[in-house]
Amino acid sequence: MSIRGKACIAGIYEHPVRKAPDLSVAQIHAEAARGALEDAGLSPSDVDGYFCAGDAPGLGALSMVEYMGLDVRHMDSTDTGGSSYIIHVAHAAQAIAAGKCNVALVTLGGRPRSEGVSGAKVRNWGPNMPDVPYETPYGPLTLNQYAMVAMRHMHEFGTTSEQLAWIKVAASHHAQHNPHAVLRDVLSVEDVVASPMVADPLHRMDCCVVSDGGGAVIVTRPEIAASLGQPKVAVRGAGEAHKGLNGGRVDMTTSGAARSGAAAFEEAGVKPADIKYASIYDSFTITVLVQLEDLGFCRKGEGGRFVADGGLISGVGRLPFNTDGGGLCNNHPANRGGMTKVIEAVRQLRGEAHPAVQVPGCDLALAQGTGGSLATRHGSATLILERG
Amino acid sequence: MATPDEPRSMPAPEINPGDEAYFAAANEGRLLIKRCTACGETHFYPRAVCPFCLGGETVWEESAGRGSVYTFSVTRRAGPTPYAIAFVTLDEGVSMMTNIVDCDLDDIHVGQRVRVVFRDTDGEYRVPCFAPE
Numbered sequence A: 001m002s003i004r005g006k007a008c009i010a011g012i013y014e015h016p017v018r019k020a021p022d023l024s025v026a027q028i029h030a031e032a033a034r035g036a037l038e039d040a041g042l043s044p045s046d047v048d049g050y051f052c053a054g055d056a057p058g059l060g061a062l063s064m065v066e067y068m069g070l071d072v073r074h075m076d077s078t079d080t081g082g083s084s085y086i087i088h089v090a091h092a093a094q095a096i097a098a099g100k101c102n103v104a105l106v107t108l109g110g111r112p113r114s115e116g117v118s119g120a121k122v123r124n125w126g127p128n129m130p131d132v133p134y135e136t137p138y139g140p141l142t143l144n145q146y147a148m149v150a151m152r153h154m155h156e157f158g159t160t161s162e163q164l165a166w167i168k169v170a171a172s173h174h175a176q177h178n179p180h181a182v183l184r185d186v187l188s189v190e191d192v193v194a195s196p197m198v199a200d201p202l203h204r205m206d207c208c209v210v211s212d213g214g215g216a217v218i219v220t221r222p223e224i225a226a227s228l229g230q231p232k233v234a235v236r237g238a239g240e241a242h243k244g245l246n247g248g249r250v251d252m253t254t255s256g257a258a259r260s261g262a263a264a265f266e267e268a269g270v271k272p273a274d275i276k277y278a279s280i281y282d283s284f285t286i287t288v289l290v291q292l293e294d295l296g297f298c299r300k301g302e303g304g305r306f307v308a309d310g311g312l313i314s315g316v317g318r319l320p321f322n323t324d325g326g327g328l329c330n331n332h333p334a335n336r337g338g339m340t341k342v343i344e345a346v347r348q349l350r351g352e353a354h355p356a357v358q359v360p361g362c363d364l365a366l367a368q369g370t371g372g373s374l375a376t377r378h379g380s381a382t383l384i385l386e387r388g
Numbered sequence B: 001m002a003t004p005d006e007p008r009s010m011p012a013p014e015i016n017p018g019d020e021a022y023f024a025a026a027n028e029g030r031l032l033i034k035r036c037t038a039c040g041e042t043h044f045y046p047r048a049v050c051p052f053c054l055g056g057e058t059v060w061e062e063s064a065g066r067g068s069v070y071t072f073s074v075t076r077r078a079g080p081t082p083y084a085i086a087f088v089t090l091d092e093g094v095s096m097m098t099n100i101v102d103c104d105l106d107d108i109h110v111g112q113r114v115r116v117v118f119r120d121t122d123g124e125y126r127v128p129c130f131a132p133e
């Protein structure tokens, strides 16, 4: 059963906070939920499905449903890292199509900035992890694992630091128009490559920001969405995939986006060239480059040329991306960027992006996320949305 | 400008049941990988259950301890000393996460030939690292 045309995104909310030492994580989730319900014109009693991932405190959906006083008949705590929320929209559409719920709420919230958690520390995932004894002694950080992908990509395809820098430059051109963005300065390629080398070949400016914050979306039936006030944004196709080390047969320059993207394009019945705007997960510049290739916006190995010379700048390049400034400049709440990818894609389809970055006639958009580590094991999610 | 490989405190591996033989061998200066008796494939990291066929009989084999750098990154600003995390593809065909040691970290390159050496951790076990041949 396809989810094409079975569900719409009727409400979105991006929490404006970027540093939240005085807010609890549960409170951020709930404030985001309230914002998305108000945006949709719905009330908490309308919600009968709830979706969250590992950033939700305690027992995930159980804790959050109780905290927010919701009464739901469908719950899903699928956790694929930062790509979770893109998968949640697809799972919500599946649940709606199957009659399991009518109004699904997806929330995200976290405080990594206040708690001092970043990609420059070895994460402790707890006991019983099968890979940990063979990896943790070597100091794997989110940062240096993505750096190893960049190093291999440079080796295989001749990708350069300057080409990667163009991705940050494009994000910064967009972020200057976002009053909530953590970084609002317009950057040059020289600014990026002159920033300190943190893990070869990635510079500090190749990395996303660390921010507190959150967000939420409401997914509902098309007929309910049509009765509400917002422009209609429909789910047209989706795909999800896992990519790992394959038992030691390692191929680090292709991500799960190759499979999740192919599935989403097939379900949607469209091609990469049809996409007017793309939200592309941007934990690091290299993350964007690999996903663009794997989604088919250009051929494998040609991502460097595709993004160079403003290729991703709205109004300038061939593929406007992350017009909110993305994780690279705007916001990376809970160290998980999938939610904001969905939100900005919906803004574009509604025509609600900042006028300086709004894509004219944006009727087909894509949101792509990866979560976990691109080098070792990650989840990938692709969502194709359409207006009307 | 050289970046010397300086001694670094390595966290002890927190091992699970079934991992003992690998780390006991490391303490003796031997690198082990796993092979599945059902499908014949080697794999890494080692598992009791084969990741290619889910077969339940996997056996240890000794690696010659030689290979080449698949990729690496010198982490320069996330600890007291720079260090080189890497994936090394063993001549037996599997790739493993490791550190490149005993060299100028600025000279490491993809494709470089390396051989296994063993380094102390903060616990009872040593772990395999690699140095240029």
Ligand SMILES: [Zn+2]
Pocket (backbone or CB within 6 Å): B036, B037, B038, B039, B040, B041, B050, B051, B052, B053, B054, B055
């Ligand atoms: Zn097998």
